Amino acid sequence: MAQQQADKVRRRRVFYIPGYDPIHPRRYRELYRKEGAEQARICGYDLTLTPQRRKGPYGWHVAARMGGQDTETDFEVLVWSDIVRRSMDQGIIASYVQMLRTAWVYISSGALFRLGGLRKGPVIAALYPVVFLIGQLVIALLAAWAVGALLSYLHSFAGWAGLLVVPPILMWFRRMDNRLFAYYLMHDYAYSAQHRGANPPALEARMAEFTERIAEALRTDVDEVLIVGHSSGAHLAVSVLSDLIRAGQGPAKGGPALSLLTLGHVVPMVSFLPRAERLRADLRFLCTRCDIAWLDVSAPGDGCAFALCDPVAVTGVAPEGQKWPLVFSAAFSETLSPARWKQLRRRFFRLHFQYLCAFDRPRDYDYFQITGGPLTLGARYAGRPASPSCIRRAASGYRSVRAPAGHAQGR
Numbered sequence: 001m002a003q004q005q006a007d008k009v010r011r012r013r014v015f016y017i018p019g020y021d022p023i024h025p026r027r028y029r030e031l032y033r034k035e036g037a038e039q040a041r042i043c044g045y046d047l048t049l050t051p052q053r054r055k056g057p058y059g060w061h062v063a064a065r066m067g068g069q070d071t072e073t074d075f076e077v078l079v080w081s082d083i084v085r086r087s088m089d090q091g092i093i094a095s096y097v098q099m100l101r102t103a104w105v106y107i108s109s110g111a112l113f114r115l116g117g118l119r120k121g122p123v124i125a126a127l128y129p130v131v132f133l134i135g136q137l138v139i140a141l142l143a144a145w146a147v148g149a150l151l152s153y154l155h156s157f158a159g160w161a162g163l164l165v166v167p168p169i170l171m172w173f174r175r176m177d178n179r180l181f182a183y184y185l186m187h188d189y190a191y192s193a194q195h196r197g198a199n200p201p202a203l204e205a206r207m208a209e210f211t212e213r214i215a216e217a218l219r220t221d222v223d224e225v226l227i228v229g230h231s232s233g234a235h236l237a238v239s240v241l242s243d244l245i246r247a248g249q250g251p252a253k254g255g256p257a258l259s260l261l262t263l264g265h266v267v268p269m270v271s272f273l274p275r276a277e278r279l280r281a282d283l284r285f286l287c288t289r290c291d292i293a294w295l296d297v298s299a300p301g302d303g304c305a306f307a308l309c310d311p312v313a314v315t316g317v318a319p320e321g322q323k324w325p326l327v328f329s330a331a332f333s334e335t336l337s338p339a340r341w342k343q344l345r346r347r348f349f350r351l352h353f354q355y356l357c358a359f360d361r362p363r364d365y366d367y368f369q370i371t372g373g374p375l376t377l378g379a380r381y382a383g384r385p386a387s388p389s390c391i392r393r394a395a396s397g398y399r400s401v402r403a404p405a406g407h408a409q410g411r
Helices: 002-007 025-043 079-086 092-108 111-116 120-155 160-175 180-191 201-218 230-247 277-286 310-314 339-346 368-374
Strands: 011-017 046-051 059-066 069-077 222-232 257-263 292-300 326-329
Touching: 002 201, 011 120, 011 201, 011 368, 025 046, 025 059, 025 069, 025 368, 059 368, 069 368, 079 201, 092 111, 092 160, 092 180, 092 230, 092 292, 111 120, 120 160, 120 180, 201 230, 222 230, 222 368, 230 257, 230 277, 230 292, 230 310, 277 310
Parallel strands: 011 069, 011 222, 222 257, 257 292, 292 326
Antiparallel strands: 046 059, 059 069
């Protein structure tokens, strides 16, 4: 009875860590408001979103009534979009140089080929910006050749005069990137590769701030502190929680449950790189903890994620006695109606955010029940087996580990 009572949630703190996203966090509030209302209508529970009640960074408050129980949740977005925007603030020539450097890192390290052996989708997504940016340059050069040839024939101009059309054509493509996503994706992969898998100093500093925010929440009178990491935010969440626990600020006896939900992860894009010792150490450390619950959800229909890949095992750092994460599929083709699946299946970037959205044929994954409902993450999925198609084959060529300076590796 005491354990059942401990699994109930009346008050919760949720910290959401986005992926590599330059957009203001209000996007996530509006997504939660719209999709939460739709999921509540489908499932027959009450979910109300109101402005945040706590001082601090961007967030909102959720009041829910599910299964006859009321739950209050304070939701906070751990923002690093300003860092993302700065990393994307580069000229066209610098972006092409960055593309070549990033491609060299993944090819020369062998990571690209090992990643392709896990899931083709994310590797295709990584090659997409290379193909499109090269294609844009080829189009611009062909246009320059055609214009130069025409000018030489009509007015005896030098053929190189056609090169003057290259900059405006490339600038036009850059302005169209909100539809093409070529520059955006290239900057995303380049950010992870710039230090060959190590976190840039600005990101490490921001992660330290995240750790303090979560540590403060664990000292408050709530029943659960839930960290949600989506896409690139998944590996940030793993490192932030590892730092928190190593520093002795983890869950205390009688205090809030500490839970981690990773969605649509791309962990191998970083953990397979040579200098990702810090992330590999964090994966190895966190996967054996008995004082947390860690659920990893993905779906084969999400071509941008390493679907059903156990991030610890495929990185090759799973120790004896690995406990986490529990890996299972959101099964888009089954949890979305045929009409909805047909509408979304070719919208690859939208599908990468489906984990944060409503399902019209939900099964046991419901983002809004997890973040706003009356059970802790561990209680909700107690006894739930991993998906049978979970991939655990160690595939990384780099498996060295190194915890951050000043942190012990003890349990």
